[in-house]
Amino acid sequence: MQRDVNLNRLAIFVALVRAGSFTAAAGQLGMTKAMVSQHLLRLERELGVTLIVRSTRRMALTEAGAAFHTDCVRLLEQTEAAIERIGNRRNTPTGTLRLTTSTDYGMSVVAPALAEFRRLHPSLQIDLVINDQISDLITERFDLAIRIGWLRDSSLRAARLGSFRQLVMATPAYVAEHGVPRRPEDLSTHPWIAMSALTAPLRWTFTRGSGTRRVVRMRQAMQANNAAAIRALVLSGAGVSVLPDYLVEDDIQAGRLQVLLAQYRLPEGGIHAVYPDPQPPAKVRAFIDFMRDRLAKR
Structure with missing residues (x-):
């Protein structure tokens, strides 16, 4: 039977074991000793087991508490690693950049630009789809589209890259x-x-x-x-x-x-990067900046 456990208390439990006392843990966590004790009691109630036996002078992990502590440490380490990885994806172009544009602009401008862009980011994969139809970026899982001319009204975000005569x-x-x-x-x-x-x-x-x-x-x-x-x-x-x-x-x-x-x-017609993500990943932001600079030098 699955139990309803407040996962925030796992970090408090690990911090308590690491600190060695309720007083030390409270100082490290920025909360009162009573709050640390209360969180531990509620965690034990949610789990249905005793994790720590304590007296007025000392505390010690139970057998179940020691096993649970090992699992919690591993879980928190995995969580920190996942947060670090997503942070890296936010700040470093990674993965596959999937984009679409029209045939004429794609062949004459975007394809050569992508070749240079990938030389700057060799770990990045590129997937360019040439299509004179307006693609559904969300359904077809595009990171962005380069659109030429005059934009239609839509819920997508757009960044102006330049213009053409x-x-x-x-x-x-x-x-x-x-x-x-x-x-x-x-x-x-x-x-x-x-x-x-x-x-x-x-x-x-x-x-x-x-x-x-x-x-x-x-x-x-x-x-x-x-x-x-x-x-x-x-x-x-x-x-x-x-x-x-x-x-x-x-x-x-x-x-x-x-x-x-x-x-x-x-x-004159506009050249725009259109994308669905309100917080575009680093690969999209980097390519928009790259294209804007490249077009400004033409």
């Missing part, structure tokens, strides 16, 4: 054949490659330095549901589209793509 892109060969658009309105005459995942893939708002806003509706020629696929279509000369800066930096430097209407700006 949206750029109108085309190949030099395409521009040579079709001409350079001078105004945002000129884009409506060009074949547009639309991002079908957007709520309004053909409607774009351009802003110039003075704050003047121009809204343009594009003429769709093709569409795709993934930024990497749109980049491939633009590179093949199929038309014009908007691409995030992190995906086309190398193409611009290599001359494969060029920015159109550079004097205008499109709305």
Whole structure:
């Protein structure tokens, strides 16, 4: 039959045996001698056995008390070790970091970042899941997600890591054949490659330095549901589209793509780490700090 035992009294019992007297134990525990005695009496009542025989001058463990003391010492040592281990997990990145992000951002930014992050934390395991769908972090047991663009309302926690620019892109060969658009309105005459995942893939708002806003509706020629696929279509000369800066930096430097209407700006998108744990473990906090620093240097 299971007994209802106050486990806090086990520590008092061990401290009493270690101190050798009620007076010494009371001083070490910061309580009165009467309170120590009361806790021992209640523990013995809960267990149904006598643990210590005592007189006005001395005390001694019973046979049952000696056996129980050995078990209590082992239990408290295991408890202290467990507390120390969880403290280490709180302060040191350990275990497996399981995260998810979109295909284009995952391939171009997150995967290289994870390789460098693990070099800093070689004992950490990494599990990266590339998925253009919004994953359920709790059900699928993700530590965090890196999400691009504009966050949806949710009960998850979010940390902003940085932002990205949206750029109108085309190949030099395409521009040579079709001409350079001078105004945002000129884009409506060009074949547009639309991002079908957007709520309004053909409607774009351009802003110039003075704050003047121009809204343009594009003429769709093709569409795709993934930024990497749109980049491939633009590179093949199929038309014009908007691409995030992190995906086309190398193409611009290599001359494969060029920015159109550079004097205008499109709305910037956010880069966020989203996580379910209100007290994220060290591995999550470390990766958020690492990504924030890395993106700030881009």
